[in-house]
Amino acid sequence: MLQIENLEFSYHKKKTPIFNGISLTIQPGSVYGLLGKNGIGKSTLLYMMCGLMFPHKGHVTLDGVEVRHRYPETLEKIFLVPEEFDLPAISVDAYVRRNSVFYPHFDREQFDRYLADFELENVKNLAKTSMGQKKKYLVSFALATNTPLLLMDEPTNGMDIPSKSQFRKVIASGMNEQKSIVISTHQVRDLENMIDRIDILEGGRLLLDRDTADITSHLRFVKGASEADVEGALYSVSTIAGYSAILPNPTGEESPLDIEMLFNYAIEKPAEIERIFANPVK
Amino acid sequence: MNEYDITPNAQEATASVAARPTASNLFNLKRFGRYCSKQIHEWKRGLLLQFFSLAGIYTLLMFLFHSTDEKGLTPSIASTGIQIIIWLGFFVYIAKSASSLADQIGRRSKRVLYLVVPASTAEKYIAHLLWTIVLYPILFFAAILVAQYVSEVASSMIRGEAFNPGTPLQGLLTFWNNNMYSTSFLVNYTINIIVTFTLGATLWQKNSFLKTIAACFLLGIIVIVFYTTLLDKEELESLFTFLVVGNYLDSFNNNDLVWILNGISAVEYLLFGYIGYMRMKELEINETKR
Amino acid sequence: MQFKENQTIYLQIAERISDEILLGHYAIGARIPSVREYAALVEVNANTVMRSYEFLQTQGIIFNKRGIGFFVSPDAKHKIKEYRRNEFLKTELPRFFMQLYTLHIPMDEIDSMYREFINNLTSNPSNQES
CATH class of the missing domain: 3.40.50.300 (P-loop containing nucleotide triphosphate hydrolases)
Structure with a gap:
């Protein structure tokens, strides 16, 4: 190790x-x-x-x-x-x-x-x-x-x-x-x-160091969603197929992780990522 | 589901052993052998190329200088001219070989794979010294041997000169047994060159060979300047001489002087060798220089 | 393997294995590929495939023989259909109802359309699902 x-x-x-x-x-x-x-x-x-x-x-x-x-x-x-x-x-x-x-x-x-x-x-x-x-x-x-x-x-x-x-x-x-x-x-x-x-x-720091399962339990990743669906999104981009977004995940429902979107979100809003993942893993 | 046999126990065992620099972490004969075998196989093509180039160059040189020899009485290789060329070439070749360490660690793309091979720094360093002391000289003289006979055959066939190849490598060592030299000088020079150029390779990876030569010249000039300045002040000079060789210089014969010089050289080898080793141990990947 | 965008990977892999069992690629009682073999097949992390297998195991679709591997349960096909039925009733149907409600489509209309659909299906066996 x-x-x-x-x-x-x-x-x-x-x-x-x-x-x-x-x-x-x-x-x-x-x-x-x-x-x-x-x-x-x-x-x-x-x-x-x-x-x-x-x-x-x-x-x-x-x-x-x-x-x-x-x-x-x-x-x-x-x-x-x-x-x-x-x-x-x-x-x-x-x-x-x-x-x-x-x-x-x-x-x-x-x-x-x-x-x-x-x-x-x-x-x-x-x-x-x-x-x-x-x-x-x-x-x-x-x-x-x-x-x-x-x-x-x-x-x-x-x-x-x-x-x-x-x-x-x-x-x-x-x-x-x-x-x-x-x-x-x-x-x-x-x-x-x-x-x-x-x-x-x-x-100069590790902004994020988490298992993918842990990330998807905190964040929900959606794709091809309508504008109404992504209201309150932490991060969203508009694509031909609709909106791709990262949403808060209060229910803990699992969604497929989009690493690229997560990365862009983390780089754009490092403070938010740190706040979301501030608590140690249960 | 797991097909491998890395048991947790085995891993713990190695961990506890590796916590200190155990003897096996510094030098292990079996691993050293594996490392040497790896290198020699990876360099096979390059070494063969070197052998044939050396043999070719010396065949040509011996062929060209063949006629300067007294016809048929002494074999070409025993002439002083050829011998000087051979020994000069030998020193340059050995120096280049010692410098070749810089090629292995010079470019980052090579250095990375050089450093991660699971052998200790000592093993890698000693392997390099071993090549320069044993492998390259053998390669060189094998090439000379080939050149000796090929050039003789060529001269007798093309120029119709008498075919007199002499004995293998005839008279090469007698060159060093002449009045002003001794064979210990040869050994001394050789080791000196190897250690110096190896150190040079650990200090400068780009143009290591030329930079080491330049450094030696610079050092030589400094010593000469230092000594000639001292010569003006007799007291200082005698003090300096006393410190270096003692005041009983007169009571020594020529042979003893040789051994004093060899002794001083031995200290120098150890010092240079140690600095070179430490440089290798602390060698890193320099990210800023690509 | 092409993955759908809005479902987690491990469930999609479980679905795929279920499909393969229904199609008879893996016979009842037969051994299915090891986690690593399947991971290589679908180019997904072995831990994710492990989750898929665990999921199928809790559904009773496959079972684990220690040290040998995973095998298709005797009643796997039944279990798969049961799971899918439950999933449909739990997730798809509420969405369908929501559409009916928002578009004001009466249940009677749906009922007659469904009967017609079934009639079509049984009179024309080539349309029937295997």
């Missing part, structure tokens, strides 16, 4: 800090969606979660050990799929053989299944594949390592539309109760229905 406590960080001493006291606990069994505008520090937070960047204040610990030491016993529990990376000029097979040995729970059968799901071949030279292809190889490998913590930075960037659908399938089948997956993205549509906890990063 990964624990982030009172994280503070800034690139330059005088500028406004990137992180101003962030605390977050990553529990096994959930897919975390780390959302935020471009340049807000999503990647930086992911790097800090795996010890590639060091906080100025606060701690990031995995099972009680500071990740910044980058001890092998910590690193073998984390897999990071960066936004941009290079793969070595070797075959898929050689890559798997040389890299899987570092991960005690690696499963070759799973890897082959994910390759099949992505319709990937055992190419001879990984370095020569496109960025989208590289991502699919690395995501397959990452899931097959079965590390308790899997971090992905904008994983669907560079993937074509069929690949995004395959990506969702692979994540859904690669997920289990021992794992936690943290996905940073600003393309929430790609991951709709995949995320079960939402973390919105804004203004």
Whole structure:
């Protein structure tokens, strides 16, 4: 289990800090969606979660050990799929053989299944594949390592539309109760229905850190509604098919969460979101 | 529903072990072996390319300088000219190889995957030193060996010169046993270059090789300026000499002096090596520089 | 899978599985896909599919054999229809009544129209729902 406590960080001493006291606990069994505008520090937070960047204040610990030491016993529990990376000029097979040995729970059968799901071949030279292809190889490998913590930075960037659908399938089948997956993205549509906890990063803090079920019990999301229906809406947009809106949810009736709308609402009215979700989870 | 066997107990066990920097977290021979094997396989293509380029370049050089040799009496490789070219090339190649650490950690896209490999900093650092001390020299001299025979064959076939390849790598080490050098100098130079350029790679990732050379020149100039200024003031100079080599310099013969210099170098390796290691340990992803 | 806009995902998945049971994709007593397999199929978080399964379980449509998986209950088809009937009476019908009321349509008119509809349906078996 990964624990982030009172994280503070800034690139330059005088500028406004990137992180101003962030605390977050990553529990096994959930897919975390780390959302935020471009340049807000999503990647930086992911790097800090795996010890590639060091906080100025606060701690990031995995099972009680500071990740910044980058001890092998910590690193073998984390897999990071960066936004941009290079793969070595070797075959898929050689890559798997040389890299899987570092991960005690690696499963070759799973890897082959994910390759099949992505319709990937055992190419001879990984370095020569496109960025989208590289991502699919690395995501397959990452899931097959079965590390308790899997971090992905904008994983669907560079993937074509069929690949995004395959990506969702692979994540859904690669997920289990021992794992936690943290996905940073600003393309929430790609991951709709995949995320079960939402973390919105804004203004150096975590504006929201809640389970989707908890969010829909506080807020009601409607689509294609008439103007009268959305009266008293917290947030609404007009579309061709009528109004899409977020309404208060006094009855606790469940509705399908629209992450994009929630995100826009949170960014526009951060104070309201904080007020609504001020009470700790029951 | 779960197909994996990560039992909660097993995870707790590893957590309690990992709470302190255990020996296994600093260095583990098995993991080190795996890391080395990973690197060598990932670099296979690059290393082969280096081997063939080196062999090609030296074949050409040996072929060109072949005729300057006394015909047929000494093999081409044993001539002083070729030997200087070989050793000069060796030092440059070793320096470049030591600098190549900067390539692995220079670009962010590479550095990220370099840092997250579950091996300790010591393992990664020692693996790099091992390559520069063992792998690259072997690669270099294997290329020289190939060049030695190919160039001989080429000269005898194209120019019709006498075919006299000599023994493998003939006389390369005797070059260092001449009056003014000793083989310990060779070892000393080699390690010095490796440690210096490795440190350079941890300090500067862009143009690491050139920057390290520039830094060495700068350091050399400072030492020379320092020493020539001292020369004017005899008392200071003798004090300085005393501090560095002691006042019993006269009682030492040439051989002892060599070992004193080697001893000083050893301290330098340890210092540079340690700074390099600490730099690697504290290496981060710099988000602002892409 | 295309999801409707105003119903929660887990209920839509439960509906889909119910449809598949009614159509005979999963026979009575047969094992249905594991949570993860189904999650991959519909590209939805496994926890959401777990909720769908739990929901179907409380409705008595499927049952859980520990360590093996989920199976279609012997009276699943009956349970599905019963659930849908209740849902219709509880949620759809009040809306329908509201329309009748606001548009001033008398119940007698509806009654005769319904009889005609049933007549059509039984005289022309090809229209009949399976």
